[in-house]
Amino acid sequence: MESSSTTRRQATRQKLYEAAVTLIAEKGFSATTVDEIAERAGVAKGTVYYNFKSKTELFEELLRHGVGLLTASLRSAAEETAKHGGTRVEALDAMIRAGLAFIDRYPAFTQLYVAELWRTNRAWQATLLVVRQEAVAVVENVLREGVGNGELSEEIDIPLTAAALVGMVLVAALDWKAFQPERSMDDVHSALSLLLHGRVSGH
Numbered sequence: 149m150e151s152s153s154t155t156r157r158q159a160t161r162q163k164l165y166e167a168a169v170t171l172i173a174e175k176g177f178s179a180t181t182v183d184e185i186a187e188r189a190g191v192a193k194g195t196v197y198y199n200f201k202s203k204t205e206l207f208e209e210l211l212r213h214g215v216g217l218l219t220a221s222l223r224s225a226a227e228e229t230a231k232h233g234g235t236r237v238e239a240l241d242a243m244i245r246a247g248l249a250f251i252d253r254y255p256a257f258t259q260l261y262v263a264e265l266w267r268t269n270r271a272w273q274a275t276l277l278v279v280r281q282e283a284v285a286v287v288e289n290v291l292r293e294g295v296g297n298g299e300l301s302e303e304i305d306i307p308l309t310a311a312a313l314v315g316m317v318l319v320a321a322l323d324w325k326a327f328q329p330e331r332s333m334d335d336v337h338s339a340l341s342l343l344l345h346g347r348v349s350g351h
Contacts, residue, residue, distance in 0.1 A: 161199055163189040165210045173256040177207060208272040211264070214257040215279035221246045222286045236294030240344055243287060244317055245337050251321035252333060262318055284310045316340065 167188035171180045182203050186193040200206040225246035229239040251258045264276060287310035294300035317340065324336045 157199070160189075160191060160195060161209075161213075163191065164196060164199060164206060165213055168206055168210055169214070169254075169257045169260060172207070173260050177203075204271050208275045210257075211261065211272060211276055212279055214254065214261060215283055217254070218247070218250050219279075219283045219286055221250050222283060226286065226290050236290050236297065236299050237344070239290050240287070240294075240313065241341055243290070244313070244340050244344060245333075247314070247317035248321050248324075248333050248337055248340075251318065251325070255322075255325045258318060258322060262322060284314055287313050313344070316343065 164185060167185050168180070171184055171188055180203070182196050183193055185203070185206070186196050189196075196203075196206065200209060222243045225242040226239040229235075229242045234242070264270065264272075265280065267273075270276070284307075288306050291300060291304065291306045291310055295302055295304065295306070320336065320340055324331060328336075
């Protein structure tokens, strides 16, 4: 069982992640100071340095933590579908919904993550590549199983298709939150589901 000090430390880190992600989404990484993160989190500046060596380390851990949550929710959606005897395509559909639910809950983190993916000169680039691959690998596994059992075509490029599906959900959800917030999650999920099932052409 976790000790109360471990639980307390996790709660503090969670507060710091939430403060950092909203500030960095608002102002950018360089313009955000440790003082501001501490103030937004309602903790002393020393608490930030007790938990993280630097602002860069805090941000790196924030990326790891956030993408870890996304990966876990994708994996859980796939496992739940399998448990109920669903197909691999149904698992992919459930993962799209899980991705949308994650982004609905953590829009600032998602915005930050997508923006950081395309920057190449960052200290946390290596961490970002690792955590991105963890999320994409969950989708790759389901695609591989679908090809293996004949549900999906053997011609599909698994790494590229997995990356495209994750990218589609991330970008479509950000577009939804920014430009079409009046639409429901069910509505957005239905639209993406049609793409997954290849029914956009109407054939």
